[in-house]
Amino acid sequence: MIPPASTGTHLVLIPSYDSGALVYDVVRAARRYWTPVWVVVDGSTDGTATGLQEMAAGDPGLRVFVLPVNSGKGAAVLHGLELAASAGFTHALTMDADGQHPAAAIPDFMATSMGTLDAMVLGVPRFDADAPKLRVQGRKVSNWFANLETLWLGIGDSLYGFRVYPIAPLCRVMHAQRWMRRFDFDPEAAVRLCWCGVSPINRPAPVSYLRADQGGVSHFNYLRDNALLTWMHTRLLLGFLRRLPALLRRRLGMVHR
Incomplete structure (x- = not known):
C-alpha cells in the first residue's frame, strides 16, 4: 500500500456531528490519502466520539478533539484551525x-494549494444522478449572491465544503465577527476571504448524496438553513456596499493585467 502523503504545513480537518458509523469510513478514506487527519467531534450524541478516539489510539496520524456541546460546523472548524495553527x-x-x-x-x-500558498482551493x-434537485437548484441562488458580493472574483461554488484554506487569514476573518459558526460558514468564508485578498482557485470534485439505507445522514433543514443563508447574504451585501470602491479597483486591475 502506498503511504499517505504528508507535509508539515497541510492537514485534513473533518468536523463531525452525529454522522453515524459512516464517519469511520470517511476518516479511514482520508487517512489513506493524507496524514495527519484531525477530527473535531461537535458535541455528537451518537457514540461516534468514543469510536473515533479508539481509532486514534492506534493511529499516530489521526487526532480526535471532542467538544462538549454542539456549536455548529463553523465553530468546530475554527476550534480545529486554532489548534492547527498552534501546532x-x-x-x-x-x-x-x-x-x-x-x-x-x-x-x-x-498539491494545488502548495503551488499557490496564498490562495484558497x-x-x-x-x-451524480441521485443529488436532490432542490439542493442542486437552490445553491445557484447562493452562488449568484456570493459572486455579486465579490464582483465575480472567481468563486466557483459557495457552498461546497471540500476546500483548502490558508489558516491565518481565515482565523482573522472569523475572530473579527461572531457569525460563520453554523451552516453559514462555507459561503461566508469564501466571500470574506475574497474581500481580504485571498484569491480562489476552483477545482472540480464529485459529490455524493447517500441515502439513509446507505448510512447517509443529513442535518439540513430547508426552512432554518435557508433563513440562515438569507440573513448571511443580507449581512454580506451590506459589507459589499462598503467595500465596493476597493472591489472595483481590484477588478479593474485584473482586467488591465
Missing part, C-alpha cells in the same frame, strides 16, 4: 463527515 500548520483541507466529499481528491487539492461539485 505550526498553515493550511487545512476541510471535508464533511457524511461521505459526500471525495477523499481521493485530497492529494490533488493539497475551492471544490466545485460534480453531482
Whole structure:
C-alpha cells in the first residue's frame, strides 16, 4: 500500500456531528490519502466520539478533539484551525463527515494549494444522478449572491465544503465577527476571504448524496438553513456596499493585467 502523503504545513480537518458509523469510513478514506487527519467531534450524541478516539489510539496520524456541546460546523472548524495553527500548520483541507466529499481528491487539492500558498482551493461539485434537485437548484441562488458580493472574483461554488484554506487569514476573518459558526460558514468564508485578498482557485470534485439505507445522514433543514443563508447574504451585501470602491479597483486591475 502506498503511504499517505504528508507535509508539515497541510492537514485534513473533518468536523463531525452525529454522522453515524459512516464517519469511520470517511476518516479511514482520508487517512489513506493524507496524514495527519484531525477530527473535531461537535458535541455528537451518537457514540461516534468514543469510536473515533479508539481509532486514534492506534493511529499516530489521526487526532480526535471532542467538544462538549454542539456549536455548529463553523465553530468546530475554527476550534480545529486554532489548534492547527498552534501546532505550526498553515493550511487545512476541510471535508464533511457524511461521505459526500471525495477523499481521493485530497492529494490533488493539497498539491494545488502548495503551488499557490496564498490562495484558497475551492471544490466545485460534480453531482451524480441521485443529488436532490432542490439542493442542486437552490445553491445557484447562493452562488449568484456570493459572486455579486465579490464582483465575480472567481468563486466557483459557495457552498461546497471540500476546500483548502490558508489558516491565518481565515482565523482573522472569523475572530473579527461572531457569525460563520453554523451552516453559514462555507459561503461566508469564501466571500470574506475574497474581500481580504485571498484569491480562489476552483477545482472540480464529485459529490455524493447517500441515502439513509446507505448510512447517509443529513442535518439540513430547508426552512432554518435557508433563513440562515438569507440573513448571511443580507449581512454580506451590506459589507459589499462598503467595500465596493476597493472591489472595483481590484477588478479593474485584473482586467488591465
